[in-house]
Amino acid sequence: xxxxxxxxxxxxxxxxxxxxxxxxxxxxxxxxxxxxxxxxxxxxxxxxxxxxxxxxxxxxxxxxxxxxxxxxxxxxxxxxxxxxxxxxxxxxxxxxxxxxxxxxxxxxxxxxxxxxxxxxxxxxxxxxxxxxxxxxxxxxxxxxxxxxxxxxxxxxxxxxxxxxxxxxxxxxxxxxxxxxxxxxxxxxx
Amino acid sequence: xxxxxxxxxxxxxxxxxxxxxxxxxxxxxxxxxxxxxxxxxxxxxxxxxxxxxxxxxxxxxxxxxxxxxxxxxxxxxxxxxxxxxxxxxxxxxxxxxxxxxxxxxxxxxxxxxxxxxxxxxxxxxxxxxxxxxxxxxxxxxxxxxxxxxxxxxxxxxxxxxxxxxxxxxxxxxxxxxxxxxxxxxxxxxxxxxxxxxxxxxxxxxxxxxxxxxxxxxxxxxxxxxxxxxxxxxxxxxxxxxxxxx
Ligand SMILES: [Fe+3]
Numbered sequence: 001x002x003x004x005x006x007x008x009x010x011x012x013x014x015x016x017x018x019x020x021x022x023x024x025x026x027x028x029x030x031x032x033x034x035x036x037x038x039x040x041x042x043x044x045x046x047x048x049x050x051x052x053x054x055x056x057x058x059x060x061x062x063x064x065x066x067x068x069x070x071x072x073x074x075x076x077x078x079x080x081x082x083x084x085x086x087x088x089x090x091x092x093x094x095x096x097x098x099x100x101x102x103x104x105x106x107x108x109x110x111x112x113x114x115x116x117x118x119x120x121x122x123x124x125x126x127x128x129x130x131x132x133x134x135x136x137x138x139x140x141x142x143x144x145x146x147x148x149x150x151x152x153x154x155x156x157x158x159x160x161x162x163x164x165x166x167x168x169x170x171x172x173x174x175x176x177x178x179x180x181x182x183x184x185x186x187x188x189x
Numbered sequence: 190x191x192x193x194x195x196x197x198x199x200x201x202x203x204x205x206x207x208x209x210x211x212x213x214x215x216x217x218x219x220x221x222x223x224x225x226x227x228x229x230x231x232x233x234x235x236x237x238x239x240x241x242x243x244x245x246x247x248x249x250x251x252x253x254x255x256x257x258x259x260x261x262x263x264x265x266x267x268x269x270x271x272x273x274x275x276x277x278x279x280x281x282x283x284x285x286x287x288x289x290x291x292x293x294x295x296x297x298x299x300x301x302x303x304x305x306x307x308x309x310x311x312x313x314x315x316x317x318x319x320x321x322x323x324x325x326x327x328x329x330x331x332x333x334x335x336x337x338x339x340x341x342x343x344x345x346x347x348x349x350x351x352x353x354x355x356x357x358x359x360x361x362x363x364x365x366x367x368x369x370x371x372x373x374x375x376x377x378x379x380x381x382x383x384x385x386x387x388x389x390x391x392x393x394x395x396x397x398x399x400x401x402x403x404x405x406x407x408x409x410x411x412x413x414x415x416x417x418x419x420x421x422x423x424x425x426x427x428x429x430x431x432x433x434x
Binding site for chain 1: 205206211225226229234235236239241245279292295302303305355357364367370389392393395396420
């Protein structure tokens with residue numbers, strides 16, 4: 001390998017209050033196309049330290065498909081993915097909650113080959129947040145996979161429930177508590 | 190090698206940014222951070238395939254005029270025409286090609302076309318303040334726009350945001366995702382801006398574009414250069430990260 005000096009990263013800044021003009025997409029919520037048979041809505045609020053819903057946040061999600069394949073060239077199976085599966089979702093919270101139409105992802109291994117439970121990576125941006133926060137959604141109705149998940153097992157037991165999406169009428173509910181008694185577990189990635 | 194082994198072994202993780210790179214989420218000078226920063230320490234998330242992959246966006250998402258914010262309406266917007274260009278690189282200086290760059294900004298008077306922006310400065314019927322483009326194979330991007338104005342906000346008495354353009358970058362992985370703001374050289378409003386100053390001092394200059402005489406066009410537009418650096422990868426012991434075939 002050639003030696004190279006490293007460049008320092010550009011610092012993060014807040015999306016500010018007017019993020020919607022730049023970052024809202026009409027098709028943002030659709031990780032899978034509307035009408036996909038096994039699709040579910042993942043919905044929730046983003047709450048501040050006073051328990052008030054943050055209505056100028058942006059929630060972004062990233063995940064594999066139901067068979068554990070990512071729509072990305074570094075996944076050797078990406079070519080097998082149904083066209084239309086984007087893996088990425090984006091929703092603002094102007095209505096008081098975000099909403100993402102998706103499927104429950106399959107299982108993928110961690111770096112040591114241990115299978116992870118189905119999970120969705122989440123970024124939250126907002127006015128008043130100078131950097132995104134990152135968390136993961138797991139699914140409360142997959143207790144066996146969750147019990148064996150190598151990331152969840154690093155989370156103190158009494159905080160694991162902050163990472164669980166719960167079944168709802170049309171899919172799952174997952175609230176993000178940015179601060180407060182029920183503060184969501186966030187990750188350095 | 191099985192597909193699982195390949196997925197486990199391929200693709201090294203991205204290096205963490207050292208302390209002093211990004212602003213702390215708890216930055217009391219920027220009052221809105223008070224109830225919007227986590228109090229507990231984040232846990233470490235080892236980078237699995239979920240984190241070293243990320244959305245591949247752009248094809249079909251970019252309209253013909255999306256990188257020229259001065260031609261999106263029948264008339265020309267009012268203000269100083271500028272070209273903002275640069276490269277998106279990773280921490281090893283490698284280009285980040287074919288990657289979506291989104292921008293949004295205020296008009297020349299400092300007003301956003303957003304229903305929550307109601308300060309008494311006129312909207313410009315010929316300016317939306319929204320652009321997007323893809324980096325080319327060398328990681329280059331370019332926008333033509335007008336220089337945004339400063340605008341007041343309520344953080345403290347007589348608070349004004351220095352002129353800035355909001356930038357959103359995806360890079361090639363979930364790990365590289367970045368939203369930032371680009372500023373202009375020698376802005377007299379820097380000193381009183383808690384958002385700019387939330388960034389550790391040594392890193393602030395990385396948010397400031399460079400006036401670029403070479404890209405300034407005679408009788409047309411001023412040029413500004415703004416390179417953006419996303420996290421680089423850990424060294425890999427074997428050369429297997431050539432996926433561009
Ligand atoms: Fe702004």
